[in-house]
Amino acid sequence: MASASRLAIDQWSAPQQVANGLRDLLLTGEIPPGVKLREVQLSKEVGVSRHTLRSAFRILEAEGLLQHSLNRGVIVPELSEDRIADVFKARKALEFTGVHSIDLDEAGRRVIDQMELSIDRMLSSRDDVELAAADLEYHSAVVAAVGSHMIDELYRNIQAQLRLTRAWAVRTRGDRELMAKTHEVVVRFLREGRKAEAASELMSINDVGEKRLLTAMSENRGTETNRPVAWPPDD
Amino acid sequence: MASASRLAIDQWSAPQQVANGLRDLLLTGEIPPGVKLREVQLSKEVGVSRHTLRSAFRILEAEGLLQHSLNRGVIVPELSEDRIADVFKARKALEFTGVHSIDLDEAGRRVIDQMELSIDRMLSSRDDVELAAADLEYHSAVVAAVGSHMIDELYRNIQAQLRLTRAWAVRTRGDRELMAKTHEVVVRFLREGRKAEAASELMSINDVGEKRLLTAMSENRGTETNRPVAWPPDD
DNA sequence: TCTGATGAAATGTTGAACATTTCATCCATA
DNA sequence: TATGGATGAAATGTTCAACATTTCATCAGA
DSSP: OOGGGGGOOOOOOHHHHHHHHHHHHHHTTSSOTTEEEOHHHHHHHHTSOHHHHHHHHHHHHHTTSSEEETTTEEEOOOOOHHHHHHHHHHHHHHHHHHHHTOOSSHHHHHHHHHHHHHHHHHHHOOSHHHHHHHHHHHHHHHHHTTOOHHHHHHHHHHHHHHHHSGGGGGGGTTOHHHHHHHHHHHHHHHHTTOHHHHHHHHHHHHHHHHHHHHHHHHHHGGGSOOSOEEESOOO | OOGGGGGOOOOOOHHHHHHHHHHHHHHTTSSOTTEEEOHHHHHHHHTSOHHHHHHHHHHHHHTTSSEEETTTEEEOOOOOHHHHHHHHHHHHHHHHHHHHTOOSSHHHHHHHHHHHHHHHHHHHOOSHHHHHHHHHHHHHHHHHTTOOHHHHHHHHHHHHHHHHSGGGGGGGTTOHHHHHHHHHHHHHHHHTTOHHHHHHHHHHHHHHHHHHHHHHHHHHGGGSOOSOEEESOOO
16 A cells, blocks of 8 residues: 555565465465375475474464474364353454553544444455455454554464354345444444443354354264365365 | 372473473573573583574573574573563463453352462462562462463463563562562452452552563663573583 | 374475575765 | 666575484394
């Protein structure tokens, strides 16, 4: 966006680049949960050495996007219900504290305006992907109100981990309007400075999301192979 | 504590072990901020290959205990005021949400009891190290009330990063009683279910801590060399 | 059916080599 | 004196090849 930021040259190491590429495949579901990533095979595929690939694994592991066991390699984690509960607790915790740090000063109003803008995007979204993006934008704005990079980073990781779930994409299918409406309620409360009510509303949005995700997952349960599968496939 | 947990054998990879060792040196201040860690020299010292050491670096980097620049190696980060502000914002955010998730049910009472117990430890502490440990225990208990591993982990990293500061140890010198008193106020509010007041009190404890840390740092400012120093020293 | 031996395959770790980058030093120039 | 490149040593980034150790599937035998 800003053309002057061309000065900020940041180079990417090979492991970083590989991690970026893999992250993409993971978040789009191209490499689904349960898959085992083999070093020799994959490193040949990607065109880097085994070390570089292992380095990339470490990066994604730190983000919670890969699961590593000693001598057993890495797999794409299949989120258990316990883990999902944990993730949502963390998500709610961050959003809770985010909402409560939105005051009615200038900074706070900027946050609220951004939330409103995200709601508009929800309504004008043309597919589930856009809808999910607007949703993410909204919730991220809330958390960003805390004003801490560390918090922002954790929240990004949380969101990324949720996207690993195959059911995540389907979660919000077909209720653009309802979604916008519930999210709008939070904004209205915030504009009146009623943080507690805003928070409570936001928490219930989360609870609904969690329940939907869990049911969506249990519906897909039959489709999934439970044993780790090799990647890349043999063709 | 539980003797049955001997079954849970977890093995440590070489990089993990090295990271553990280095973490210790970092948190005790034996390797102070500003120091540059050289791969060849240090790997020989530790007795592992360069690869393994680099792997260990990555682990500590993810914890915020080392700072890595491409082609420039790793250094022990010297926390800037901005960074300290960020860390404290994160810390406050987590403690805020922690306090608000302490209900007056059984789980909540357990948390409060733990906090009280930590206060006792503050009072009976014989040196600054014990005092700091009790303080950490208290605040950790608050955050643990959220019930999320991810949150707990972030909080651990936050605390670790603060300990990197040389001034951190000196921060609380000589006011055991005052410290216990202010922390006790939070507990009393919590026992009455007055979360908002408890939170506000806890936030101000944090603000005081931050201010003290900043002043302690600026007092030490003259002592420090600003340029990165090699590690290990030449002897 | 269960158990344990067996061996292939995968991961963990090392060492050496080479490419690239950084950094301090020195020198020429204004 | 200060500035601005060249220069080269040292450090990091990456690869390759090898070997140790562990896992895992298979299978023979009780």
